[in-house]
Amino acid sequence: MSFEIERFGAPWDSRTRRAHAYARERAVDRLTGRTVWCAGALPGGRERASGVQDRLGWAHDDGVVAAPLDVGGTEPLRAAAQRLESMLADRAGRAPAPGRAERALYTEQAANAEADVPSVRPEDVVVLNDPLSAALAQAVRERGGHALWHVRFAAPRGAQAEEAWDFLRGYTSGVNAYLVSSPRRIVAIVPSPGAGFAKEITGTGSDELAWASLLSDVLENDRQECVGGTFHVRPVVAAR
Numbered sequence: 001m002s003f004e005i006e007r008f009g010a011p012w013d014s015r016t017r018r019a020h021a022y023a024r025e026r027a028v029d030r031l032t033g034r035t036v037w038c039a040g041a042l043p044g045g046r047e048r049a050s051g052v053q054d055r056l057g058w059a060h061d062d063g064v065v066a067a068p069l070d071v072g073g074t075e076p077l078r079a080a081a082q083r084l085e086s087m088l089a090d091r092a093g094r095a096p097a098p099g100r101a102e103r104a105l106y107t108e109q110a111a112n113a114e115a116d117v118p119s120v121r122p123e124d125v126v127v128l129n130d131p132l133s134a135a136l137a138q139a140v141r142e143r144g145g146h147a148l149w150h151v152r153f154a155a156p157r158g159a160q161a162e163e164a165w166d167f168l169r170g171y172t173s174g175v176n177a178y179l180v181s182s183p184r185r186i187v188a189i190v191p192s193p194g195a196g197f198a199k200e201i202t203g204t205g206s207d208e209l210a211w212a213s214l215l216s217d218v219l220e221n222d223r224q225e226c227v228g229g230t231f232h233v234r235p236v237v238a239a240r
Helices: 014-031 043-055 057-062 075-088 100-111 133-142 159-169 206-221
Strands: 002-008 035-040 065-070 125-128 146-150 177-182 185-190 195-201
Touching (some): 002 014, 014 057, 014 206, 035 133, 125 133, 185 206
Parallel strands (some): 125 146, 146 177
Antiparallel strands (some): 177 185
């Protein structure tokens, strides 16, 4: 896998200012004309979705539209998804591994996912922020959109996180890219063509431009073909 790292900090010299200006122009060029949908179903997912939307607010006057996408679901489904989120973070205690009941709930959600994405247009970007909204990935792709899963993982991952990942893999095959964030770093992993991008955040407020730049990297790469088929990955960078 190829991996690129870019740093975003205070533009304290002319070279850094030029790099930031280029990143801004490139991000706006890639994102203008699309809607970046920030999807969440669980409380934590909706909070993260709101955070992504806020970080793109600076580009609104340049024509970049970021909007919330609230995802519904039955109480049993939401409870199962909440447990999966806790498992991904290795905070589920002695919760049993997801089984037949959870598979039935997720299979039904994936089959009816089209009802949750009626406003998504071709080339729109949908950032999925929890294990329930991630089940929309295939529906997003079928509408011609880009499905990006903002993943939550513990580090190092334990047995519970692996069980949750193995379960969710069956319902997230439509994901174009995985995003993993922490206060000082955001990372995108694009399975095809096997590319990774990281933005190091070293200055206050730099995360806003870093997020837009990361999304533009994904949009340039997530539909490229790779020899030998899709490269399946498991993100390993911890989210804070």
